Amino acid sequence: MPRLTDQQQGERRSQILQAACRCFTRDGFHRTSMQTICREAGISPGGLYLYFESKEALIAAMIEADRAELAAAFSAAAAADDVLAAMTAVGRRYFVEEPRERAMLTLQIWAESARDPAICALCDGIEREVHANLLLLCRTMQEQGQAAPDIDIEALVDLLMLISDGIFKNRALDEGFDGEQAMAGLLAVFRAGLAGQIAPPAPSRRLEQPA
Numbered sequence: 082m083p084r085l086t087d088q089q090q091g092e093r094r095s096q097i098l099q100a101a102c103r104c105f106t107r108d109g110f111h112r113t114s115m116q117t118i119c120r121e122a123g124i125s126p127g128g129l130y131l132y133f134e135s136k137e138a139l140i141a142a143m144i145e146a147d148r149a150e151l152a153a154a155f156s157a158a159a160a161a162d163d164v165l166a167a168m169t170a171v172g173r174r175y176f177v178e179e180p181r182e183r184a185m186l187t188l189q190i191w192a193e194s195a196r197d198p199a200i201c202a203l204c205d206g207i208e209r210e211v212h213a214n215l216l217l218l219c220r221t222m223q224e225q226g227q228a229a230p231d232i233d234i235e236a237l238v239d240l241l242m243l244i245s246d247g248i249f250k251n252r253a254l255d256e257g258f259d260g261e262q263a264m265a266g267l268l269a270v271f272r273a274g275l276a277g278q279i280a281p282p283a284p285s286r287r288l289e290q291p292a
Contacts, residue, residue: 229277
């Protein structure tokens with residue numbers, strides 16, 4: 082059999098990841114076997130293990146894909162002429178436009194992170210990166226005069242992340258959840274915070290930023 086090209090290998094890896102996402106969302110991590118993923122992906126066990134040695138490796142790859150996607154979205158927002166509009170578009174993408182199954186899978190990953198220290202470390206890494214990117218964007222807005230100069234940016238970002246986590250949870254658990262309404266509420270809180278109209282309590286423990 083001829084060796085696959087790098088592009089073909091990338092496509093095969095993506096095919097397996099997508100199949101695993103469907104299986105995990107439908108049946109959960111612990112009820113999904115590697116054999117089930119093979120059937121879903123239309124690939125042999127040998128072909129699967131060539132790319133991923135375990136379910137944990139698949140979960141880690143999903144987390145890394147999410148991290149890279151978020152990093153690209155934040156990078157684009159930082160380069161936008163209207164940072165607030167760009168941030169709003171990112172929020173709409175994840176809280177309104179993405180399929181509900183995406184939130185369901187995210188919730189399962191969070192639950193798994195409570196059991197698996199390696200998965201926990203990866204999730205914590207994403208949280209820190211999101212926190213750092215939101216801080217950067219909000220401080221950019223402050224420098225551009227789009228936010229009050231004396232607000233506690235870090236406390237506002239902590240509040241936004243708490244609300245965002247709640248939106249993800251409710252999207253995952255409530256089939257009738259109104260993402261538009263939730264997004265409007267999040268944006269209202271954000272605008273009020275930027276204007277200094279609300280004063281979120283300063284967190285007792287700041288997230289340490291990566292060096």
